[in-house]
Amino acid sequence: MDRQRRILEEEYPELLEERAKKEERPRLPPLPGALEGRVRTRFAPNPDFVIHIGNARPAILSDEYAKIYKGTLILRFEDTDPRTKTPLREAYDLIKEDLKWLGVEWGEEHIQSLRMDIYYDVARRLIERGCAYIDTCGQDARELLRRGKACPTRSNPPEWHLEEFDKMLAGGYGEGEAVVRVKTDLSHPNPSVRDWVALRIIDTNRHPHPLTGSKYIVWPTYNLAVSVDDHIMEVTHVLRAKEHQVNTEKQLYVYKCMGWEPPVFIHFGRLKLEGFIMSKSYIRRLIEENPGKFLGYDDPRFGTISGLRRRGILPEAIREAIISLGVKPGDVTLSWANLAAINRKMLDNMADRIMYVHDPERLAVDQPQCMEATIPRHPERPQDSRVIRVCPGDVVLLNRGDARGEVRLMGLGNYRVDGGRLVYTGDSLEYARSKRLPIVQWVKETDSVRVKLLKPQGLELEVEEGLAEAALRGYGVDSRLQLIRYGFARIDSVGEEYTLVYTHD
C-alpha cells in the first residue's frame, strides 16, 4: 500500500491531487465585503416553536461565515409580538439546545423583549428627525396609504408626535388607535413599504408576554427592532431567507434617517427537505389533532432539528448538506437520499454492527458439536468483538427471506435449511464464496433482545417487531448502530425491550 502510494507520488502526482480534491468538504463562496476578524453575523429566531432544518440554514451559514472569518455570531431572540406570534417560554432553551447540538457557537446572546427601552429611544430620535410620526387615524390610515396618501397627522411638528408617543406609552391609546410609522415614499410600488408601522400597541393584559408579562404595551415591529439591533450590535452581514427582501428595503429607511451604515444583506431561497413536514403551524396542528399519533415536536417524521436528531441524523451531516447547498436565491429541495448519503458516510465509520432479524423463522441447529462465532463490533476493528456460542439443538432465527437453500451464517459457518432445521455443511468461507452463498445475519433465540423498530414512512410510523443479538444490551439511548444487512438505526429507549428508530439504509 505504502509502496503503491510512493509510486503514485513519484510518477503521477496529479492523480493524488485529484483524490485530495475529492475528499474536500464543500466550501462556501467568499462573503462580499468580509474582513478577517471583523465579521459579525447573527441568527435571529422567533422563539414561538422549535427550529427546523429550514431555520437551521441561516444559523449554520451565519455560524460558518463567522468562523471562516474569525468573527462573531450573535444569537438574538425576536419576540416582539406577544399577540399573533406568542413566544413559547420553553422555546428559548429548546432552540439553544438545538443550536448547540448543531455545533453553532455564538458569542453574544440577546432577547428583544428585554431591550424595549432601546427601541423607544430610537423611536423618539426618528420622530425628532422628522422621519417617523404618530398615526391616529386607525383603520383609515390603511386605505389612505393604499391610495398614496397618509394620515393628516403626518405633517404635524415633531413636538406633537413626541407628546403623542408618550401618550401611547402611558396607555392613552388602545390597540389599533395609534401607531408609530416611519416616513417612506408614499408612492412606493409596494403599499406595505409606504410609511410602514414601526411600533404598535398590544394589550398585554389580554396577551401577556411570557418574559415581560404585561409590563409593555407599545411593541416595536420586526423591521424597527431588527434595524436598531443590527446596527447597535454592529452586525456586518445579514444572511436570511428571501422572504425578507422587502423588509430589507423597509429597514434601509431607518439606516438612512439615522445616518447608520447598513450591513451587507444576503438573501437565499427557501429550503425544503424532501419527504418531511417542516411547517411549524402544520406540525403543531398535527400533534393537536392526532393525540397519540406523534411522539412530539421531535418526532422522526418531522423536519425539526430535534426530529432529525431523533431519526439518527448527525449534526455534521446537516451542516455539510447545508453548506453544499450554498447561498443561492433560488429555492432548494434537499433530497432525503442526498442527506442520507452524507449521513451514511459519517455513520459508517462510527456505528457498531449488530445482527437484527425481523420476520423471523425459528430453526433448530443440527451440527456435531458446539461452535463459537466471533462477531466484530466493526469490520475495521476486528479485534474488538464478541463471541456467540451455538450448540446442537439451539434455536437460531433467520429472516424468512434468508431461510432457504444453503446459506452462511455470519461468523459461524455454512448451513442448509432443511425442514425447520439448520444442517451444518462446513465452515469453509472459500466454499461459501465460490458457491455465492448469501452471508446472512442471525440471532440465537435464547440470547436475544426484543426490538421495536420505528420506521418513518411519510406521515406514518411503521412499527416493526424483531430480535437483535444480546450484544445490543451493551448500548444505551442515542447509540447509533448499523443493523447488519438492514440499515442504520438509533436507540430511542432501552428496557426489557429496546426501541430503535430506523435512520436509513
Next chain:
RNA sequence: GCCGCGGUAGUAUAGCCCGGCCCAGUAUGCGGGCCUUUCGAGCCCGUGACCCGGGUUCAAAUCCCGGCCGCGGCACCA
C-alpha cells in the same frame, strides 16, 4: 393583479459578474462490474442537464430582448 427574485441531468450544486479552455465539472440517485464474513463502505465503467424563442458576436450556459414556468412579498407576523 402589482412589485421583486430565480430557472444547469431525478435531486442538489460548479461554471454565468470578467463570452471561447464547457460537445458542461462534482455529489447523490439509477444500471453494470470489482472487492469484501453486511444488500454498508471503497474502487472502476456507464446513464443523464444548460426552460423556450429571437438578437449581439468569428464564438453564448454565460451578454440583450420577449415568452413560459416557479418562488417570495403585497400585515399594527417574524
